[in-house]
Amino acid sequence: TDTPVTVLGLGLMGRALAGAFLKAGHPTTVWNRTPSKADQLVAEGARLAPTVGDALRAGSLTVVCLTDYQAVHELLGAADSELGGTMVVNLTSGDSTQARDTARWAEQRGARYLDGAIMAIPSTIGTVEAVILHSGPRADFETHEATLGALGTVDYLGADPGLASLYDVAGLAMMWSVLNAWLQGTALVRTAGVDAATYAPFARRIAAAVAEWLPGYAEQIDNGSFPAEVSALETDVRAMAHLVEESEAVGVNAELPKLIKAMADRAIAAGHGGEQYPVLIEEFSKPTEG
Numbered sequence: 001t002d003t004p005v006t007v008l009g010l011g012l013m014g015r016a017l018a019g020a021f022l023k024a025g026h027p028t029t030v031w032n033r034t035p036s037k038a039d040q041l042v043a044e045g046a047r048l049a050p051t052v053g054d055a056l057r058a059g060s061l062t063v064v065c066l067t068d069y070q071a072v073h074e075l076l077g078a079a080d081s082e083l084g085g086t087m088v089v090n091l092t093s094g095d096s097t098q099a100r101d102t103a104r105w106a107e108q109r110g111a112r113y114l115d116g117a118i119m120a121i122p123s124t125i126g127t128v129e130a131v132i133l134h135s136g137p138r139a140d141f142e143t144h145e146a147t148l149g150a151l152g153t154v155d156y157l158g159a160d161p162g163l164a165s166l167y168d169v170a171g172l173a174m175m176w177s178v179l180n181a182w183l184q185g186t187a188l189v190r191t192a193g194v195d196a197a198t199y200a201p202f203a204r205r206i207a208a209a210v211a212e213w214l215p216g217y218a219e220q221i222d223n224g225s226f227p228a229e230v231s232a233l234e235t236d237v238r239a240m241a242h243l244v245e246e247s248e249a250v251g252v253n254a255e256l257p258k259l260i261k262a263m264a265d266r267a268i269a270a271g272h273g274g275e276q277y278p279v280l281i282e283e284f285s286k287p288t289e290g
């Protein structure tokens with residue numbers, strides 16, 4: 001806890017990160033483009049660095065949390081010559097290409113670089129509830145794991161610096177798909193006068209049950225073999241047609257049901273009707289047509 005750390009960027013998230021380091025007892029240096037955002041942290045014991053270069057030299061690691069990667073490049077680009085020998089942990093949200101490019105850019109300037117993604121809101125930072133993903137050189141993560149642990153539950157995904165961003169967006173795909181499926185069902189049952197709160201426990205049970213299937217289905221994907229142990233895709237597609245027809249019959253939006261069915265129809269047209277649901281990975285792994 002006596003490891004000195006630096007936080008660059010004191011927006012809503014950056015302030016939470018710096019606050020968690022302080023609370024854990026780390027000597028904490030901060031810097032922000034708008035210096036007044038450091039006032040509260042300084043009152044709590046943080047040191048406000050006069051320049052980015054000073055901030056980079058103060059900590060044994062520097063956590064960066066800005067709006068986007070463009071801001072990161074503007075800020076660190078201006079302090080280009082001061083990056084040598086630093087350890088940068090970039091927790092700014094972005095895509096995997098930006099993460100890989102920024103890793104290369106930082107390494108060319110003599111910095112060590114880990115990329116991260118924060119799967120949490122500011123109020124949970126510093127608790128186990130805040131999951132923070134990291135990717136980049138394993139040795140660097142291991143050296144700084146205990147220090148980064150002050151921020152929440154830290155996960156290491158692998159050496160490719162793009163992995164944290166990829167998991168970040170993959171998690172969003174899961175989140176929105178579950179929420180949209182729940183909204184579709186809620187719209188359906190409301191046509192029969194059932195309110196959302198009455199339907200929610202049922203929806204939750206289905207979501208939890210389906211989540212249990214993932215490890216077994218993942219094995220089929222990794223083995224590239226999809227024996228229909230539970231049901232064949234052509235059976236599922238008949239149920240998908242019910243979902244489309246029911247949605248249209250009761251007058252709710254049928255776009256999502258139609259999309260679900262269209263992908264399965266393509267898989268069947270490609271000859272996969274007798275295989276199990278995860279064979280759809282082949283449709284998901286192709287670029288969008290048209």
Ligand code: NDP
Nearest residue numbers: 009010011012013014033034066067071092093118120121
């Ligand atoms: P804010 O808008 O509150 O803060 C943005 C920060 O970036 C400020 O410190 C701002 O400085 C700084 N900044 C922007 N552009 C520049 C620039 N060109 N040069 C220097 N500094 C710049 O955003 P958040 O703190 O909420 O988010 C930060 C990152 O954390 C984002 O990538 C976001 O996606 C991610 N994140 C946020 C979550 C949240 O719940 N808030 C959840 C998960 C991830 P200034 O104060 O001077 O404007």
